[in-house]
Amino acid sequence: MIIKSNRLYLRKLKMDDLDHLHKLQSNVNVMRYITNRPKTLEETKNELNKILQMYKEKNSDFEVMAVCKNGTNQLIGTCAVIKNVSDEFEIGYRLTEEEWGNGYGIEIASLIEDYCIGIRKLNFIVATVEAKNVYSVKILEKKGFNLILESIDDENDELTKYYRKDRHIY
Numbered sequence: 523m524i525i526k527s528n529r530l531y532l533r534k535l536k537m538d539d540l541d542h543l544h545k546l547q548s549n550v551n552v553m554r555y556i557t558n559r560p561k562t563l564e565e566t567k568n569e570l571n572k573i574l575q576m577y578k579e580k581n582s583d584f585e586v587m588a589v590c591k592n593g594t595n596q597l598i599g600t601c602a603v604i605k606n607v608s609d610e611f612e613i614g615y616r617l618t619e620e621e622w623g624n625g626y627g628i629e630i631a632s633l634i635e636d637y638c639i640g641i642r643k644l645n646f647i648v649a650t651v652e653a654k655n656v657y658s659v660k661i662l663e664k665k666g667f668n669l670i671l672e673s674i675d676d677e678n679d680e681l682t683k684y685y686r687k688d689r690h691i692y
Contacts, residue, residue, distance in 0.1 A: 653681040
């Protein structure tokens with residue numbers, strides 16, 4: 523276990539997570555604002571292998587973790603801290619559709635923030651989200667992230683919001 527809240531905890535992914543990870547990534551509604559399409563089993567397996575390799579290399583620029591309910595080992599989502607092209611640590615999270623509406627999104631955002639700023643001692647974190655993803659926008663704003671920029675994404679021609687939260691605000 524990496525970090526824990528009242529209802530959830532984060533841990534490293536493992537090969538046993540493949541089925542649950544694929545259930546998450548093959549859901550069109552979950553992936554709508556991430557890749558704009560569901561992923562195939564082969565894509566999910568390749569991605570999981572890449573993540574497991576990153577763990578072996580202790581690569582702290584690319585961390586993806588499983589989100590699980592306390593008392594279980596079953597993956598219900600994932601979250602990530604990835605160094606982006608601007609050399610900033612960007613957070614992201616996703617949750618299985620069956621778990622939507624339970625308040626887990628803000629709890630996951632809190633866990634990943636605590637991990638980044640409290641444990642890794644990063645000076646700030648950023649998040650990029652499509653404006654249409656109103657639930658993620660609400661989560662980031664509720665968590666005190668500051669809207670820095672709105673722009674049209676070159677890849678999907680959608681309005682994107684770029685947020686930042688500094689350590690001193692934490």
